Amino acid sequence: MTPFGEALRRLRAERGVTQRQMAKAIGVSPAYLSALEHGNRSEPSWEFIQRVIGYFNIIWDEAEELQMLAGLSRPKVTINTSGLTPKATEVVNKLAAVIDRLDLQTLQRIETLIDSDEAFRGAGTVPDGQHRAKDKPPQ
Structure with missing residues (x-):
């Protein structure tokens, strides 16, 4: 299940849909x-997200959160490290070799580490769907 799929399922359950x-x-x-909720589909389109927001009559922060979760819900991620260290x-x-064996606590620690690093704040995703590694050599 992806973060967006989990949110979608929660919204449906809360509203009995x-x-x-x-x-x-x-x-x-x-x-x-079903495929979206189970993580068997790629990140949903902007248009689809807007239909979900309209359907559930979601506003402001909750709408922004749903859009952010959609951007973090690609089940197949490519990370291009060419040109990096x-x-x-x-x-x-x-990380790719062990991600399926990491427990929730470990994943949360990794997320906290990433979120606390100023280089990662606001990094988000690259439009082509790839993430950029920020590990640059010191100057």
């Missing part, structure tokens, strides 16, 4: 909603 009901109302298939490539490959 089935996948079938929501799918019909916003013009997608129930299978598509060998250490950046090493760390990314180690």
Whole structure:
């Protein structure tokens, strides 16, 4: 499940809406909603997110959070480390090798470390869907 899929499922549950009901109302298939919720589809389009926001009548902070979660919900991420340090490539490959075995506490510690680093604040995602590693050699 992706962060967006988890939020979508929570919104439906809070409002007592089935996948079938929501799918019909916003013009997608129930299978598509299910695939989004389970992380079997890539990040949803801006248009789709706007339909969800309108369907649930979400405003302000909650709408921004849903859009942010959608951007963090790509189940297949590519990280390009060409041009970065060998250490950046090493760390990314180690993380890729163990990500499926990390417990929630460890993932939260990694997230806290990333979020606390000024180089990462506001980094977000690159428009082509790739993340940039920020491990640059000291000058």
